[in-house]
Amino acid sequence: MGEVKVHGIFAGPFNKRVELALKLKGIKYEYIEEDRSNKSDELVKYNPIYKQVPVLVHNGKPICESIIILEYIDDTWENNTIPLLPKHPYQRSMARFLAKLIDEKLMGAMYKVCYGKGEEREKGCDETFEVLKYLDNELQNKKFFGGDSIGFVDIVASYIALWFGAIQEAIGMELLTEQKFPKLSKWIDEFLCCRIVKENLPNREVLVPLYKAQFAAATQKASS
Incomplete structure (x- = not known):
């Protein structure tokens, strides 16, 4: 092709x-x-x-x-393996909605958590919990957002599976825990254990110091 x-x-x-x-x-x-x-x-x-x-x-x-x-x-490449997006129009629309929710609302909320202060940070935490709760409920009893195999939403949500955890560690906050979001936590384990995912995503140990340095630089810039 x-x-x-x-x-x-x-x-x-x-x-x-x-x-x-x-x-x-x-x-x-x-x-x-x-x-x-x-x-x-x-x-x-x-x-x-x-x-x-x-x-x-x-x-x-x-x-x-x-x-x-x-x-x-x-x-x-629609004939290559399983499709990323569902075929049914409603399911496709929902997949696009969840992707938009992650990219806009969740990432926007996490920006407030990482760089905001006082009420702005608290608002970011509340918005983050709101989105995570919605995603946790969306999983229901499915292995992946796409069902039995990784699909469109799972790929977009790779941010939550890996980068979100690294950011939590870098800022010293626990927003996504197994106790609060059991289905989402189980999904993360399933997703990160997939061979192709493990072989192609960076290690969390690499991401954490990068984020710590990034947040430290932003803090220093704001105070200067």
């Missing part, structure tokens, strides 16, 4: 979604590491508006934004 390239950054949760989807589909690709402080001419050309990763380049044509890329991968 032609040449496939992925522009990303080290341990980036958004480009890892794209890579995980390609791996699940069995699609070979070339990974191109980008430098946030010195973005390549190719990245700027392919994503001139945001100038951000991830960018998927398929046969010379760029696709931007991880959610859009996931849908493109599923549509382009």
